């Protein structure tokens with residue numbers, strides 16, 4: 001074999017390698033582009049549901065900063081592996097322990113209603129998967145989130161840390177009592193339903209602050225409500241939308257009938 005033939009062969013081998021490499025890169029990149037399209041579909045579905053519910057909510061579009069926050073958080077990281085193909089669907093999904101990750105539209109609506117500003121400190125009751133906390137953390141300076149199921153609190157905390165969130169504090173506990181040491185909060189999100197707004201949460205809401213929570217019968221009619229603290233001794237509430245949430249559990253909720 002003369003030098004020219006060796007050179008030609010080497011050239012052919014190199015060319016084949018380059019082809020394989022670019023094919024491999026394409027295959028590896030596919031989930032990414034797939035994810036982008038799915039995320040786009042999720043945002044479109046949120047917009048459509050927002051328009052379809054305007055007669056209840058008076059909200060025509062979700063604010064741009066909330067849509068941007070939603071586009072930054074990969075929902076696929078927060079759902080169990082067996083639901084991964086459904087991660088961007090506009091519906092709730094089971095996350096174990098009888099709990100769910102909320103529907104993306106509901107996360108968008110609740111976050112929109114809080115009108116989060118960059119300096120705000122937010123409290124969430126019901127960490128679940130950690131998805132809502134991550135979306136809020138894209139907009140706020142700090143997010144405090146309480147979860148009653150220890151295993152969920154731990155896995156959400158681990159996941160959020162691995163994703164680089166340094167402004168989210170996760171605590172295991174009964175969120176009925178809020179997070180007194182870190183109060184007052186500029187916004188409070190409650191992602192489990194109770195017959196009333198826990199009085200402790202109202203006390204931990206700053207003047208001008210907003211609280212969003214589903215209120216009603218855990219097995220029946222529930223309404224998402226928006227409470228605004230107008231002054232230290234006055235709050236006002238507004239009905240937003242009929243919804244369906246998992247029930248608030250723990251000892252606190254049982255004290256409801258005691259007052």
Ligand code: SAH
Pocket residue numbers: 099100101102125126127128129130131132133146147148149152173174175176191192246247248249250252
């Ligand atoms: N925000 C979550 C969805 C949570 S579902 C997400 O983005 O994935 C409601 C969660 O509230 C469940 O995980 C449930 O365990 C929790 N929960 C119920 N009662 C609670 C209580 N008293 N205190 C704290 N968390 C509670």
